[in-house]
Amino acid sequence: MAEGLRAYGLIVWMWTRSALAYRASFLMTAAVNFAATGLDFLAILLMFSQVDRLGGFSLPEVAFLYGTAGTAFGLADLALGSMERLGGRVRDGTLDTLLVRPVPVLAQVAADRFALRRIGRIVQGLLVLVWSVTRLELHWTALDLVLLPMMLLSGAGIFGAVFVAGAAFQFWAGDASEVQNSFTYGGATLLQYPPSVFAKELVRGVTFVMPLAFVNWLPALRILGRQDPLGLPGWVDFAPPLVAVACCALAGAAWRAGLRSYRSTGS
Amino acid sequence: MPDMTALIELDRVEKVFDVRRRTGPLRRERRQVRAVDGISFTVPAGQVVGYIGPNGAGKSTTVKMLTGILTPSGGRLRVAGIDPSRERTRLARRIGVVFGQRTTLWWDLPLRDSYELVRRMYRIDAARYRRNLDRCVGLLDLAPLLDVPVRQLSLGQRMRGDIAAALLHDPEVLYLDEPTIGLDVVSKAKVRAFLRTVNTEQGTTVLLTTHDLTDIEQLCRRVMVIDHGRLVYDGGLDGLHAAGDSERTLVVDFERELPPVELPGARCERVEGPRQWIAFPAAASAAPLVAELAARHGVVDLSVREPAIEDVIARMYAASSTAPA
Amino acid sequence: MHLYATVAASGFRRHATYRVATAAGVFTNTVFGFITAYTYIALWHERPHLGGYDQSMALTYVWIGQALFATSSLMGGGFQDELIERVRSGDIAVDLHRPADLQAWWLAADLGRAGYQLLARGAVPMACGALAFDLALPASPATWAFFLLSVALGVLVSFALRYLVVLSVFWLMDGTGIVAVSGLSTLFFSGMLLPLNAFPGDLSAIALVLPWSALLQVPADILLGRHTGGALAAALAFQAAWAVLLLGAGRLLQSAATRKVVVQGG
Incomplete structure (x- = not known):
């Protein structure tokens, strides 16, 4: 674990240094990343130019959901976004070159082509989050103040697990890498809107099957002083760290199973 | 009593693949392919061994098992006393691997940065790194290439860069999978001369697969021939005198x-x-x-x-x- | 002509070989279709006749968008990266001296790709949407035929725009910026985020006359039966006009690029 983090840090540092060597190019791609993620929020603004409420939620409330989902996803994307290329590495055989180095493969795949420009998504999410907080006039309790950063970090953990599990899936179905987008980008898009917008079955699905609801919906609804549509007990709002740890453990197991399968079949 | 000087030991090593083939729109056929079918040999430290055979004979599969990439289906395998598939990362510090077709370097980084990353990954101390790098740069003419991103290197330049990267941590064994494939005559000669130097000066054990008979003639005192997953010849270079009759x-x-x-x-x-x-x-x-x-x-x-x-x-x-x- | 038919057929076949990737794409389009559909239900619940659509029309619009997402390259891409790489590496000089016309060649290949993606990535999400929601799909075969014609014109406009982007790389050092900007413009102004007629006032009026509206908004409105008779002809003419104009601009830029290559050797 420590060896993996050290190697991850080394590779990330090298890529960042080489990206910053071309400063103009870096700034432009970061700006593009920022704008591309901003487009989602633009869609929400367009909707609110026509209505005052969506699913019973005001613009600042939706912006709060957007900001928390966007920041959590952005953190996971920055740290592990490169993992979606695993299928390609299996196909062209370059994964083998990572297996002969004395550091964990997961760290190498995750850090490969680390793109600092993906920080644009985090910045954009945080800006929307800050804006929403200034407009919401919430009564912050000490608990809420703990809940907010915990939500962002746990959310990043849950999305990170999705990235790792998605990459593990590519050991078996390398060409199906786009399926991962449904759960990463699709999940992030879903969580930008209030759960009241969606069908109950869908909300149940992302609570109990694929626990994305723990990224922001459950804790954010508490901060916003709203009921969650499934009427779950209140303590569930504090479960995200546990859910994140469980997801990461499962994703880790999936990754090891995938790697074991690769090492026995070579494909 | 195991041979204490044997650096590489294989005892009836097997690798069986399940191959699934589409035979119709929905039908699939499964069959087993024995890529490596009970191979046994030992290589003492310091030897240069040629591992040859036709395409699909099982050469790459053997190398992948020796490096820990693939898990054997059966048999016993040890490299420097380590079971490669169980202790892959521990073994990685003691071996160097060069894949002719695929670079182990970072495609978009300059050679120098790749080496720096290797140094830190393998925790090579500064003095030894300096010494090894200088030696490789000198013998392989890498000085003008150090600041060039790997993707801009020609095949021959890249291969030289790859070989240097595989030797920075003083591995006891060096595996080379088709090290001269696609190279021009000058690059081939340079690579061969370098490998000879490394073997004689460092005592590095070298196992190389190749399609080029000249590689074998100029580098190897021992040749192993594999065909259909079986070792069909293991002997001195004189066996290759048959090649002289060709x-x-x-x-x-x-x-x-x-x-x-x-x-x-x-x-x-x-x-x-x-x-x-x-x-x-x-x-x-x-x-x-x-x-x-x-x-x-x-x-x-x-x-x-x-x-x-x-x-x-x-x-x-x-x-x-x-x-x- | 025969040559370009062959190129188109090979463009079709080339994409048809990636079966698993296609299935993955269909899955993703369907997931995004569901998410967007629910947000539109909420939106049209608040404003029942927003943009002149009722709720089932709005939902139909969502699934048309997912069905055309790959076909009409609503996020850019397609042949772009490959051709830009040829421009950057200088291989384009060889292409420009071939007897085949560069623009026609890549257009044919892109039409082949679009044809495959309409069949493979369009039909299934549309069917899923129709099963899960109450869609306003027309019964008249003529409407479907005009829709397909409009999609074809949309693909022409989409190609023409992306081709212009590629050619700009002859003068720019790096294509990353313009490719990204054009991709985002396409996403926004095609109506992929929200139907253009549901945009607020002036923005809607502007977006509806820009070329990107030919990619999704116009075909969708034709399938939804919003254009009939003279209006239908006008809508198709609007698409055709943009196609001619942009393909023509592509030709002019292409000859300028050819001169540049001849003078500077790439």
Whole structure:
């Protein structure tokens, strides 16, 4: 674990240094990343130019959901976004070159082509989050103040697990890498809107099957002083760290199973 | 009592793949392929071994098992006393691997940054890193390439860069999978000279797979031939003298159709219109033949074909008493 | 002509070989279709006739968008990266001296790709949407035929725009910026985020006359039966006009690029 983090840090540092060597190019791609993620929020603004409420939620409330989902996803994307290329590495055989180095493969795949420009998504999410907080006039309790950063970090953990599990899936179905987008980008898009917008079955699905609801919906609804549509007990709002740890453990197991399968079949 | 000097030990190692093939729109056929079928050998420290065989014979699969990439289906395998598939990362510090077709370097980073990353990954201390890097840069002419991103290097330059990267941490064993494939003559010579130096000066054990007989002749004192997943020859280079009996072929396009030409020390194998295939001993020079032909007839074009490794292996089967019938 | 038909057929086949990737794409389009559909239900619940659509029309619009997402390259891409790489590496000089016309060649290949993606990535998400929601799909075969014609014109406009982007790389050092900007413009102004007629006032009026509206908004409105008779002809003419104009601009830029290559050697 420590060896993996050290190697991850080394590779990330090298890529960042080489990206910053071309400063103009870096700034432009970061700006593009920022704008591309901003487009989602633009869609929400367009909707609110026509209505005052969506699913019973005001613009600042939706912006709060957007900001928390966007920041959590952005953190996971920055740290592990490169993992979606695993299928390609299996196909062209370059994964083998990572297996002969004395550091964990997961760290190498995750850090490969680390793109600092993906920080644009985090910045954009945080800006929307800050804006929403200034407009919401919430009564912050000490608990809420703990809940907010915990939500962002746990959310990043849950999305990170999705990235790792998605990459593990590519050991078996390398060409199906786009399926991962449904759960990463699709999940992030879903969580930008209030759960009241969606069908109950869908909300149940992302609570109990694929626990994305723990990224922001459950804790954010508490901060916003709203009921969650499934009427779950209140303590569930504090479960995200546990859910994140469980997801990461499962994703880790999936990754090891995938790697074991690769090492026995070579494909 | 195991042989204490043996660095690489294989005892009836097997690798079986399940291959699924589409036979219809929904039907799939499963069958087992024994890529490596009970191979046993040992390599003492300091030896340079050629591991050859036709495509699909199981060479790469063996190397992948030796490096810990693939888990064997059966048998016992040890490299420097380590079971590669169980302790892959521990073994990685003691071996170097070069894949001819795929670089182990970071594609978008300059060579220098790749090396720096290798240094930190393998925790090579500064003095040793400096010494090894200087030696590699000097012997492989890498100085002008250090600041070039790997993707901009030519195949030969990249291969030299890869070999250097595999040696920075002083590995005890160096695996080379087709190290000269696709290289020009100059690069090939440079790579071979370097490998010889590393072996004699550092005592590094080298196992290389190749399609190029010259690699074997110039580097290896011992050759192993694998075919259909089985070791069919394991012996000294003298076994390769059979390769000396093999023939090269001169393919000549004459200006017009001619009867089969007759030349001393050569024989016409085939005639097709104005083109003729003329076989001559692999050890002989083509130059006098070409001069003779050009003097006698109008020659439009010609080329020399090297003996295929498959042919040489067939001859080795015949020449070697150790080979199964 | 025969040559370009072959190129188109090979473009079709080339994409048809990636079966698993296609299935993955269909899955993703369907997931995004569901998410967007629910947000539109909420939106049209608040404003029942927003943009002149009722709720089932709005939902139909969502699934048309997912069905055309790959076909009409609503996020850019397609042949772009490959051709830009040829421009950057200088291989384009070889292409420009071939007897085949560069623009026609890549257009044919892109039409082949679009044809495959309409069949493979369009039909299934549309069917999923129709099963899960009450869609306003027309019964008249003529409407479907005009829709397909409009999609084809949309693909032409989409190609023409992306081709212009590629050619700009002859003068720019790096294509990353312009490719990204054009991709985002396409996403926004095609109506992929929200139907253009549901945009607020002036923005809607502007977006509806820009070329990107030919990619999704116009075909969708034709399938939804919003254009009939003279209006239908006008809508198709609008698409055709943009196609001609942009393909023409591509030709002009292409000859300028050819001169540049001849003068500077790439």
